[in-house]
Amino acid sequence: MLIATALASVFIRDLFAVIMVFGIYSLLSAGFFLNLNAPDVALTEAAIGAGIAPILMLGTLALTRKKWDPEPHAKKSTHTPLLPLIVVAITGAALVYATFDMPYYGDAEAPSHTHVAPRYIQESGQEIDIPNMVTSVLASYRGFDTLGEVFVIFTAGIGVLALLGFLSDGSGRKYWQFADTASLRRHTVLHVIAKILIPLILLYAFYVQFHGDYSPGGGFQAGVIFATAFILYTMISGLQAVYKIIKPELIYWTMAFGVMLYGVTGLVAMFMGGDYLDYNALDHHDPIHGQHMGILLVELGVGICVAAVMMSVFFNFAGRGIRLPEDTKEGGQ
Amino acid sequence: MSVVLGLFNYWIVIALMMTGFYLVIATSNLIKKIIGLNIFQTSVFILYISIAKVKGGAAPILEEGTELYANPLPHVLILTAIVVGIATTALGLALIVRIKEAYGSIEEDDIREKGGTT
Numbered sequence: 001m002l003i004a005t006a007l008a009s010v011f012i013r014d015l016f017a018v019i020m021v022f023g024i025y026s027l028l029s030a031g032f033f034l035n036l037n038a039p040d041v042a043l044t045e046a047a048i049g050a051g052i053a054p055i056l057m058l059g060t061l062a063l064t065r066k067k068w069d070p071e072p073h074a075k076k077s078t079h080t081p082l083l084p085l086i087v088v089a090i091t092g093a094a095l096v097y098a099t100f101d102m103p104y105y106g107d108a109e110a111p112s113h114t115h116v117a118p119r120y121i122q123e124s125g126q127e128i129d130i131p132n133m134v135t136s137v138l139a140s141y142r143g144f145d146t147l148g149e150v151f152v153i154f155t156a157g158i159g160v161l162a163l164l165g166f167l168s169d170g171s172g173r174k175y176w177q178f179a180d181t182a183s184l185r186r187h188t189v190l191h192v193i194a195k196i197l198i199p200l201i202l203l204y205a206f207y208v209q210f211h212g213d214y215s216p217g218g219g220f221q222a223g224v225i226f227a228t229a230f231i232l233y234t235m236i237s238g239l240q241a242v243y244k245i246i247k248p249e250l251i252y253w254t255m256a257f258g259v260m261l262y263g264v265t266g267l268v269a270m271f272m273g274g275d276y277l278d279y280n281a282l283d284h285h286d287p288i289h290g291q292h293m294g295i296l297l298v299e300l301g302v303g304i305c306v307a308a309v310m311m312s313v314f315f316n317f318a319g320r321g322i323r324l325p326e327d328t329k330e331g332g333q
Numbered sequence: 334m335s336v337v338l339g340l341f342n343y344w345i346v347i348a349l350m351m352t353g354f355y356l357v358i359a360t361s362n363l364i365k366k367i368i369g370l371n372i373f374q375t376s377v378f379i380l381y382i383s384i385a386k387v388k389g390g391a392a393p394i395l396e397e398g399t400e401l402y403a404n405p406l407p408h409v410l411i412l413t414a415i416v417v418g419i420a421t422t423a424l425g426l427a428l429i430v431r432i433k434e435a436y437g438s439i440e441e442d443d444i445r446e447k448g449g450t451t
């Protein structure tokens with residue numbers, strides 16, 4: 001199934017269909033992850049691959065193609081399929097050859113299971129006392145990695161902001177000062193359904209955020225789900241309505257605040273006598289309680305940062321859409 | 334037979350990876366290239382999660398009476414990688430939007446033609 005959808009994205013020429021197929025592909029791979037006992041990963045992939053990614057791609061499509069003309073490519077392309085096909089076949093064959101040295105699927109004695117994993121599995125119950133090992137590894141044992149990842153997300157958010165957030169006409173005006181375009185506003189059914197769904201989505205986001213210690217979930221997934229609620233609201237009610245609730249500046253501040261919360265938690269641990277991001281130091285009498293507090297704060301920081309970045313990215317794309325009609329008008333004059 | 338079953342997941346991964354790779358190098362449309370990159374990326378995710386799987390193991394959430402768990406470490410790596418992936422994808426898409434504004438096209442051939450004249 002996965003291969004079928006992946007191949008479909010090669011052969012379909014209509015970009016809209018390709019993006020839809022890609023969404024299906026992501027949803028299928030989320031199911032695949034669940035099958036491989038990775039519920040956390042499946043949750044993330046479902047929220048992102050099948051939710052946010054197609055929305056962003058459709059946004060790009062809408063921005064880059066004013067009319068929906070299918071493939072205006074009449075002249076001969078310089079891209080012939082033969083050479084890439086040969087390259088791909090050779091690389092694939094080499095990789096297949098390499099798999100013969102790999103440990104078999106599901107082998108409990110494979111090298112990847114014999115180094116640090118046993119410690120995480122056996123000790124995390126006493127050291128951190130959180131049932132979900134993925135959360136404890138993510139936020140505590142591998143806190144540095146995760147901090148780095150959060151920084152990457154933050155940087156990408158800034159990058160999108162720098163590329164799309166400001167108009168290039170040099171006037172310094174920002175995109176949200178322009179008129180509103182919400183073509184969906186008149187659809188009553190959509191409106192009512194969205195009104196029912198949005199509080200539930202927000203509630204679920206909070207559940208995923210704060211129950212991440214016990215069940216699959218955590219800051220990354222919660223942030224994405226939280227952002228989804230706002231994206232849905234934007235699509236239904238338009239950008240201006242959203243900006244009445246949250247100012248864009250506020251989103252940018254929260255973006256930074258999330259990263260800061262993570263970083264400062266580490267610093268506080270340092271000031272209280274531990275190493276950086278060593279949550280044991282947060283509570284000298286009860287290190288496990290310190291771990292719980294540290295993980296909660298760090299996950300909160302991750303969630304806030306991810307939610308803010310996703311919202312800011314989407315709003316930037318949506319904001320560009322407002323501007324383009326004016327462009328075409330100017331071009332026509 | 335056991336060779337086929339034991340390595341089947343890796344071969345799926347390679348097939349997906351090569352599909353993504355082909356999309357990246359063979360298509361001229363930039364959005365399709367990004368989709369190709371995403372398929373490539375997902376194939377790497379599947380590779381990691383396949384490695385993490387332990388036959389008969391449970392999901393890595395501590396429970397009474399369960400001894401065998403899947404390896405939590407690759408799960409953590411991939412979970413964060415997915416979110417980072419979407420952030421970088423968004424950056425790529427933003428670049429595409431700007432390229433369209435600057436060159437009026439998202440087809441690589443057209444862009445190359447215009448770049449040559451300036």
